[in-house]
Amino acid sequence: MPAPIRLRELIRTIRTARTQAEEREMIQKECAAIRSSFREEDNTYRCRNVAKLLYMHMLGYPAHFGQLECLKLIASQKFTDKRIGYLGAMLLLDERQDVHLLMTNCIKNDLNHSTQYVQGLALCTLGCMGSSEMCRDLAGEVEKLLKTSNSYLRKKAALCAVHVIRKVPELMEMFLPATKNLLSEKNHGVLHTSVVLLTEMCERSPDMLAHFRKLVPQLVRILKNLIMSGYSPEHDVSGISDPFLQVRILRLLRILGKGDDDSSEAMNDILAQVATNTETSKNVGNAILYETVLTIMDIKSESGLRVLAINILGRFLLNNDKNIRYVALTSLLKTVQTDHNAVQRHRSTIVDCLKDLDVSIKRRAMELSFALVNGNNIRGMMKELLYFLDSCDPEFKADCASGVFLAAEKYAPSKRWHIDTIMRVLTTAGSYVRDDSVPNLIQLITNSVEMHAYTVQRLYKALLDDISQQPLVQVASWCIGEYGDLLISGQCEEEEPIQVTEDEVLDVLEGLLVSNLSSPVTRGYSLTAIMKLSTRFSSVNRIKKVVSIYGSSIDVELQQRAVEYNALFKKYDHMRPALLERMPIMEKTASNGPTEIVQTNGEAEPSVVEPKHPPPVGQPASQGNDLLDLLGGNDVPVIPTTMPTKPASAGGELLDLLGDLSLGLSLMAFYLFDLFKTVNFLSTGIPPMTAYNKNGLKIDFTFERANPNPNVAVITIHASNSTEADMTDFVFQAAVPKTFQLQLLSPSSNVVPALNQGTVTQVIRVLNQQKQQLRMRIKLTYIHKGSAVQDLAEVNNFPPQSWQ
Amino acid sequence: MRFLLLFSRQGKLRLQKWFTPITEREKKKIIRDMTTLVLARQPRSCNFLQWKDLKIIYKRYASLYFCLAVENQENELLALEVIHRYVELLDKYFGNVCELDIIFNFEKAYFILDEFLMGGEIQETSKQMVNRCIEASDMLQEVRSTHIKSNNGLKSEF
Numbered sequence: 001m002p003a004p005i006r007l008r009e010l011i012r013t014i015r016t017a018r019t020q021a022e023e024r025e026m027i028q029k030e031c032a033a034i035r036s037s038f039r040e041e042d043n044t045y046r047c048r049n050v051a052k053l054l055y056m057h058m059l060g061y062p063a064h065f066g067q068l069e070c071l072k073l074i075a076s077q078k079f080t081d082k083r084i085g086y087l088g089a090m091l092l093l094d095e096r097q098d099v100h101l102l103m104t105n106c107i108k109n110d111l112n113h114s115t116q117y118v119q120g121l122a123l124c125t126l127g128c129m130g131s132s133e134m135c136r137d138l139a140g141e142v143e144k145l146l147k148t149s150n151s152y153l154r155k156k157a158a159l160c161a162v163h164v165i166r167k168v169p170e171l172m173e174m175f176l177p178a179t180k181n182l183l184s185e186k187n188h189g190v191l192h193t194s195v196v197l198l199t200e201m202c203e204r205s206p207d208m209l210a211h212f213r214k215l216v217p218q219l220v221r222i223l224k225n226l227i228m229s230g231y232s233p234e235h236d237v238s239g240i241s242d243p244f245l246q247v248r249i250l251r252l253l254r255i256l257g258k259g260d261d262d263s264s265e266a267m268n269d270i271l272a273q274v275a276t277n278t279e280t281s282k283n284v285g286n287a288i289l290y291e292t293v294l295t296i297m298d299i300k301s302e303s304g305l306r307v308l309a310i311n312i313l314g315r316f317l318l319n320n321d322k323n324i325r326y327v328a329l330t331s332l333l334k335t336v337q338t339d340h341n342a343v344q345r346h347r348s349t350i351v352d353c354l355k356d357l358d359v360s361i362k363r364r365a366m367e368l369s370f371a372l373v374n375g376n377n378i379r380g381m382m383k384e385l386l387y388f389l390d391s392c393d394p395e396f397k398a399d400c401a402s403g404v405f406l407a408a409e410k411y412a413p414s415k416r417w418h419i420d421t422i423m424r425v426l427t428t429a430g431s432y433v434r435d436d437s438v439p440n441l442i443q444l445i446t447n448s449v450e451m452h453a454y455t456v457q458r459l460y461k462a463l464l465d466d467i468s469q470q471p472l473v474q475v476a477s478w479c480i481g482e483y484g485d486l487l488i489s490g491q492c493e494e495e496e497p498i499q500v501t502e503d504e505v506l507d508v509l510e511g512l513l514v515s516n517l518s519s520p521v522t523r524g525y526s527l528t529a530i531m532k533l534s535t536r537f538s539s540v541n542r543i544k545k546v547v548s549i550y551g552s553s554i555d556v557e558l559q560q561r562a563v564e565y566n567a568l569f570k571k572y573d574h575m576r577p578a579l580l581e582r583m584p585i586m587e588k589t590a591s592n593g594p595t596e597i598v599q600t601n602g603e604a605e606p607s608v609v610e611p612k613h614p615p616p617v618g619q620p621a622s623q624g625n626d627l628l629d630l631l632g633g634n635d636v637p638v639i640p641t642t643m644p645t646k647p648a649s650a651g652g653e654l655l656d657l658l659g660d661l662s663l664g665l666s667l668m669a670f671y672l673f674d675l676f677k678t679v680n681f682l683s684t685g686i687p688p689m690t691a692y693n694k695n696g697l698k699i700d701f702t703f704e705r706a707n708p709n710p711n712v713a714v715i716t717i718h719a720s721n722s723t724e725a726d727m728t729d730f731v732f733q734a735a736v737p738k739t740f741q742l743q744l745l746s747p748s749s750n751v752v753p754a755l756n757q758g759t760v761t762q763v764i765r766v767l768n769q770q771k772q773q774l775r776m777r778i779k780l781t782y783i784h785k786g787s788a789v790q791d792l793a794e795v796n797n798f799p800p801q802s803w804q
Numbered sequence: 805m806r807f808l809l810l811f812s813r814q815g816k817l818r819l820q821k822w823f824t825p826i827t828e829r830e831k832k833k834i835i836r837d838m839t840t841l842v843l844a845r846q847p848r849s850c851n852f853l854q855w856k857d858l859k860i861i862y863k864r865y866a867s868l869y870f871c872l873a874v875e876n877q878e879n880e881l882l883a884l885e886v887i888h889r890y891v892e893l894l895d896k897y898f899g900n901v902c903e904l905d906i907i908f909n910f911e912k913a914y915f916i917l918d919e920f921l922m923g924g925e926i927q928e929t930s931k932q933m934v935n936r937c938i939e940a941s942d943m944l945q946e947v948r949s950t951h952i953k954s955n956n957g958l959k960s961e962f
Contacts, residue, residue, distance in 0.1 A: 007962040008908050015907075048962040051911060058817055058910065060832070079944040087914055094825045117941045127923045129825065152937070155927055163923040189928040196925045234930045237885065244889075244929045247882050287881035294879075322850035327880060358849045 004037055005030075007051045014059070027061050038069055046073060047084045054084075054091055067092050067099045074106045079118065082110070086121045095131035104134050111141040116152055119145070123153070127160035135164040139171050146178040151187040158182070158193035162200045172201055172208070183218050188235055188242055191222070195248045202255050213256050216263045220270045223249045227277060238282045250274070250291040257299030264300040271296055275308055286316070286324050290331070297335050310335065310342040317349045322358050329353060329364035336371045347372050351381070354388045359395075366396060370403040378411040382421060390428050397432035401425050405437055415448040416494055419455050427462055430469025438474050443586045445479060454494040456483040461498065463508055468517045474525045477512060480505060481529025482583060485536040502537045506530065510546060523558055531565045535580045544569055585746065686802050691795040692778065696723035697752065699732070699778075701795075703802050713774070713802050715764040721752040723784070730782040732762055737775060741767040752782070766803075774803035805883075805924040806858060806873040807834065808917070810906065813867055815839040818906050819913055823924035838871050852880050863887050867903045886926065893920060896935055915941065 005013075010030060017023035034049045042049075050069050057063035070092060073085025093100050103125075110122035123145065126138060142164060145157035165172045175197070182194035202209040226241050226249075235242035253271075257264040274292045279285040289312055296309040313335075316328030329350070336343045350372065353365035366388065373381045382404070389400045404425050412418035422441055426433065445455050459476035467473055480487065484505055490497045512518050512526040527550060534543045547569065550562035568576050686703035693699070697719065704714045721727050728751050736742045747762040768774060776795040781788065807826075810819035817835060826834070841853065842862045853860050855873070861883040862871040870887045874880070891901075893916050898905040906913050919934045921927060928934050 011908055051962045055910065058820065060817075078946050079941075080946050083915065083941070083945070084911065087911060087918075091820075096825065096827070115944070117937070117944060120937075124918050124922055128823065128918075156922065159922045159925055159927050162925065166923075188930055189933060192929050193925070193927055234932055237889075242929050243885060244882065244926050247879055248926075251879075283881055284885055287879055287885055290881050291879050322848075323852060323881065323884065326850045326852055357846075359846075360850050360853055 004033060004045050004049055004052075007048060007055065010052050011055060014055075023059075027056050027059070031056065031061070035065060038065070043076070046076075047078075047081050050088050051084050054088055057091060063092055067097060071099065071102055071106070074103060074110075079115070082118060082121055086125045089125055090128055094129055100131060101133060104137050107134070108138060108141060111138065111145065116150060119153055120156055123156040123160045127156065127163040130160075130163060130167065132167045135167045136171070139164050139168070139174060143174055143178055146175065151185065151190045154185075155187070155189040155193040158190065158197045162193075162197050165197075165200055165204065169204055172205060175201075176208075176211075183215060183222065188245055192242075192245045192248055195219075195245070195252050199248070199252045199255060202252070209255065213260060213263050216253065216256055216266050219249050219253055219256075220267055223253075223270055223274070227274060237284050239279055240284055240288065243284045243288055246274075246288050247291045250288070250295050254295035254298050257295070259300070261300055267295075267299065268301060268305060271301070272305060272308065275305075275312060280315075283321070283323070286319075286321075286327075290316075290327055293331060297331075297338075306339060307342060310339060310346075314346045314349065317346060317353065322356075322361060325353065325356070326358070326361050326364060329361065329368055333364065333368050333371065336368065340372075343368075344372060344374075344377075347377065347381075351384045354384060359393070362392065363396065366392075366400060366403070370407060373407045373411060375411045375413075378407065378413060379417075382407065386421070386424050386428070389425065394432065397429045398434060401429045401433045402437070405440065409444070415451050416454065419445070419448060419451050419458070423458050423462065426469065426472040426475065427466070430466075430472040433469075433471040435471070438471050441471075441475050442478055445475070446482075446583055447585050449585065451494070452479075452483045453486040453489075453492045453497075456480060456487050457492050457495070457498055460487055460500070460505070460508070463512075467512060467515055470519050470522050473512060473518065473522050477509060477522070477525040477529040480509065481525075481532035484529075484533045488537070502533075502539045503542070506533070506537070506539065506542060506546075509533075513546075513550070520555055520557060523555065524561060527558060527561050527565070531561075531568075532580045534569075535577045687799055689797055689799060691717070691776075691797075692780070692793050694791065694793075695784075695789070697721055697727065697780065697782075699780075701798075703799070711767055711769050711771075713766045713768060715766065715802070717760075717762050717764065719752050719760040719762075720756050720758075721754055722756050724754050725785045726754045727752040727782040727784050727789075730760055731780070732760075733779040733781075734764060735777045735779075736766060737772070739768075739770045739772050740774070743767075768803050771803065774798040805878070805886075805921070806875065808873075808921075809835060809838055809869075809871040810913075811835075811839050811842075811869050811871070812903060813843070813869070815843060818868060818903065819910060819917075821914075821917060821921075838873075842869055842871055851884060859883075861887065865891050868906070886921075889931070890917065890920060892931060893934055896931065897938060912938075 014023055014026055017026055030052065034053060037045060037049050046069055050066055050073060053063045053066040053069075066088065070085050070088035073081040074089060076082060076085065089103060093103070107122045107126055107130075110118050111126075113119050113122070123142070126134065126142070130138070142157050142160045145153050146161055148154055148157070161175050161178075165175070179194070179198065179201075182197070183191065185191050185194065198212055198215070202212055223246060226246055229241055231239075232241050235245075237243050240246070253263075253267050257267055271292055274288065275296070278288050278292075280289060293309040293312050296305050301309075310332075313328045313332055316324045317332075319325060319328075332343050332346070332350070350365055350368050353361055354369065356362055356365065366385075369381065369385060373385075385400065385404055385407075389397065389404065392400060404421065408418055408421045412421070422444070426441075445452070448455070456479045459472075459479050462472060463476045463480075484502075486492075487505060488500055488502055490499055492498075509526045509530050513523055513530075518526070527547070530543055530546055534540050537543070544566075547562050547565045550558050551566050553559045553562060568579070572579075688700055688702040691699045691701050698721075700718045700720075702716045702718065704716070717732060719730065719732065730747070730750050730752050732744075732747065734742060734744060743765045745763040745765075747760055749760050752758075752760050766774065775798070777792065778795060779790070779792050781790045783789070805823050807823060808819070808821040809817065811817050817839075820831070820835065822831065837855070838860070841855065841860070845853070845862075851861055851863055853862075857876060858873045859876060859878065859880055860871060860873050861880050862869055863884060864870075870891070872883050872887055874883050894901040894906070894913060897912070897916060898909070916934065916938055919928060919937050928937075
C-alpha cells in the first residue's frame with residue numbers, strides 16, 4: 001500500500017480543481033483512501049490522514065468517520081500525534097458525541113504528563129470543549145495544576161477552571177483556596193487568567209463577590225504599576241503596557257465596586273488617573289478609556305468622575321475613527337437614563353451623527369436621539385428626526401416613524417404641531433408606518449376636536465397627491481368619512497379653507513375603491529367612509545349606488561359590508577343617522593407604544609371583533625350586563641363615562657352587529673355610535689326635575705326624547721354649586737335597574753364653580769324597552785374645601801312621561 | 805468570545821474556532837450569515853455590527869477577513885486589539901504571513917491560536933511568550949524519515 005499523500009500535496013491538488021464537482025470528486029477519492037487506511041489501523045500515517053480529514057472538514061465535507069481516530073492519536077505517545085489528535089477532537093468532537101467521553105481518561109493521563117506542552121494540550125482541550133461529566137471527573141486535576149509554580153501551566157489551569165465553573169457551577173467552591181495568591185504572581189499570563197477566573201466567580205456568586213472585595217487595593221496597585229511602569233518590551237502595545245490586562249482589571253473593579261461605597265471610593269483615584277493619563281492617539285488607548293468609562297458609570301463614583309466619563313464619551317463622538325464614535329453612542333445610550341442632563345449637553349453632536357454615512361452609527365444615533373427628546377427640545381429635535389426620516393434607508397423608516405409618533409405624543413407643544421408632525425410622517429414614510437399606528441392616529445385625531453376641520457382638509461389634500469401609502473390613505477378615508485361635512489363646509493381656522501364639493505370628495509373615495517394601489521383593508525375603510533357620508537352629505541343617491549355595486553364585489557369583506565349597508569338603506573333607514581353619527585372622544589386606554597398593539601380596557605369583552613384589526617373592540621353592551629340590580633341593592637358599579645371603542649373597526653363593528661340583521665339589532669350598535677353633539681331630538685315637553693339637592697350641590701334633570709327611538713330617554717343633568725368654594729374632581733355616576741340600559745356621556749367639566757357661576761352638564765341616555773318605571777341610584781364624588789366628599793342617593797321622582 | 809472565523813473575500817472559510825458547543829448545522833448557518841453580513845459591508849464602515857444578541861467585530865487584513873463574535877458586555881475596541889494581536893503572532897511565526905500560509909499550514913494557525921486564546925478568553929498577553937511556546941512545541945514534533953522543505957524552511961511533517 002503506497003504511503004498516503006501528504007497534507008500539503010492534497011491541499012495543492014484540491015486547489016487546482018476548477019469546479020465544485022471536480023473538487024467533490026477529488027475529496028471523495030481521498031476520503032475512500034483514508035477510510036481504508038483507517039481500517040488497516042495504520043499507526044504511522046494516522047496523523048497525516050486525520051490532518052487531511054480536518055482540511056476537508058473545513059471545506060465543508062463530512063468527517064465524522066475520523067472521530068475515533070482522533071482518540072487513537074490522543075492516546076499515542078508521539079507528540080505530533082497528540083497535537084493533531086487534540087486538534088481533531090476540538091474540531092470534530094463536541095459534547096454531543098458519545099465518543100467524547102472516551103477522551104476523559106486520555107486527558108487525565110496527559111494532565112499528569114512529564115512534558116508541560118502535553119499537559120498544556122490536555123488543559124486546552126478540556127478548557128475549550130469539556131462536557132459537564134468530563135469537568136466533574138477532572139476538576140481535581142485542574143485544581144492541582146492551579147497551584148503549581150509552573151506559570152505556563154498555571155495560566156492554562158486558571159482558564160480551564162473558568163470553563164469548569166461555567167459548565168458545573170457547583171464546583172466553584174473547590175477552586176477558592178487556590179485563588180489565594182493568584183494575584184501576587186508576576187507573570188502577566190497568570191495574572192490575566194487569574195483576573196478572568198476571579199471575574200467569573202464574582203459574577204456567579206454574591207458570596208464570592210463579597211469575599212473578593214478585599215482584593216480591590218491589590219488590583220488597584222497592579223493597575224497603577226502597569227500605568228506607571230516604563231517601557232516593557234514583552235507587553236507593550238503602542239506605548240501602553242499590557243492593555244489586555246488593564247482592561248480586564250478595570251472590568252473586575254467594575255464588578256467589585258458596583259453598589260459598594262467603600263470599594264468605589266478605593267478606586268476613584270486610579271480611575272481618574274487612567275482616564276486622564278491614557279494616550280488616546282491609537283485604538284488601544286481608547287479601548288482602555290472606554291472600559292474606564294464603563295466602570296465609572298457602573299460604580300458609585302463621585303459626580304466629578306461621572307462628568308469626566310461623559311466628557312470622554314463626548315470627545316469620542318468627535319473622533320475621526322468611526323469605531324470610536326459607534327462605541328460612544330452605544331455607551332451614551334446606556335447612560336442616558338441615569339445621567340440625562342450630562343448627555344443632553346452633547347445633543348447637537350449626537351444629532352450630527354444622524355447624517356453619518358455608516359449604518360451602524362446612524363442606528364445608534366437615532367436610538368439615542370429619541371432617548372434625548374424632551375419637552376424643551378421637541379421642536380428642534382423633531383425637525384432633525386423628520387429630516388432623517390426623509391432621507392434614511394428603508395430599514396430605519398419603521399422604527400423612526402414609531403419613535404416620532406411616540407415622542408410627538410409625549411411632548412407635542414400644540415395640537416396643530418402634533419397633527420402636522422403626523423401628516424409629515426404619513427406623507428414621507430407612509431408605507432413603513434406600523435399597522436397599529438393607524439388606530440392610534442385616529443384616536444389622536446378624534447381627541448383634537450378643534451383641529452378636525454384642519455386635519456381632514458390636510459388629509460384630503462394629501463390624498464389628492466398620492467394614494468399609494470396605505471396607512472395614510474386609511475387614516476385619511478376614516479377622517480373624510482367622519483368629518484366630511486366639515487370638509488365641504490369650507491370652514492377652517494388654521495389655514496386657507498379649500499373649496500371642494502361633495503362629488504369631488506366622493507370621487508376621491510371611489511377612486512380608492514377601484515385603485516390597484518389600495519389594499520383590501522383600505523378598500524374597507526373607504527367603503528365605510530362613503531357610507532358614513534350618507535348622513536353628512538346630500539348626495540345620498542350616489543352613495544346608495546356605490547354601495548349597491550359593491551354588494552356583488554369579489555372581495556368577501558367588501559361584499560359583506562356593502563350588503564349590510566344596503567340593508568341599512570332599505571330596511572333600517574330610520575336607524576341610519578344614529579348609527580352613522582359622529583364618534584365620541586376616545587378614552588386613552590393602554591399605553592400606545594409603537595411596539596404594542598393597542599388594547600381596550602380589560603373590562604371590554606371582545607365579542608365583536610373585526611377580524612382584520614388586531615385590537616379587540618370595546619363592548620358597551622357589557623355595561624348593560626354589569627349594571628346594578630337595584631332590587632338587590634349592591635354597590636353602585638362604576639360606569640365609565642365614555643366608551644373605549646376602536647374607530648378603526650367602526651365599519652367592522654357595524655358589519656358584525658348587523659350580522660344577523662335581526663331587530664335584536666342590538667342597541668349595541670346604537671350605543672357604539674354614540675351621539676356627541678348635534679342630534680335632533682323631538683321636543684317632548686317633559687318637565688324638568690331636581691334629582692338631588694344637598695350641601696349646596698343641586699342636580700337638575702331635563703328630559704328629551706331621542707329621535708328616532710321613542711324608548712330612549714335622554715336626560716341632561718345640570719349640576720350647580722351654591723357654596724363659596726368650587727367643587728373640583730366632580731364625578732357623577734348612575735345606575736339603573738336591570739331592565740333598563742343606561743349610558744353616560746362625557747361631562748362638560750369636572751369643576752362645579754362656586755356661587756352658581758356655572759353648571760356642569762352631562763347627558764344620560766336610558767333605554768326603557770319594557771316601559772317600566774324609571775328609578776336611578778346616583779353617586780357623587782367631589783373635592784370641596786380640601787376634603788373629599790362622597791354621597792349616594794336614589795332618584796325616584798321621575799315624571800311619568802319620561803318613562804312611559 | 806463566542807467564535808472566531810477567518811474567511812477570504814470570496815467567502816471561503818480558512819479557520820473556524822468555536823468557544824461554545826454548537827451543532828454542525830448551526831455552525832454552517834452561522835458561517836453563511838457571517839460571510840454574507842461582513843462581505844456586504846461598505847469599505848469605510850465601522851468594524852462593528854450587531855447580530856442577534858452578539859456583537860460582531862471584523863477586520864480585513866489583505867485578502868482575509870477576521871471575524872470575532874463577543875457577548876454584549878465585552879469591549880469591542882479591545883476585541884479589535886485581540887484580532888490584531890493574533891495577526892501579529894501569525895506574522896511573526898510565518899514571516900510576512902499571507903493567506904496561502906494559513907491555507908497550507910492551517911494546523912499551525914490553530915496551534916498558535918490555542919496558545920493565545922482558550923475557552924474564549926486570552927491566556928497569554930505577551931507576544932514573545934506565545935512564540936516561544938510554539939517554537940518549543942514544534943521542536944518536540946518527531947521528524948519523519950523523508951521530508952520536504954517548503955519555501956520558508958518549515959518542516960513539513962505530514
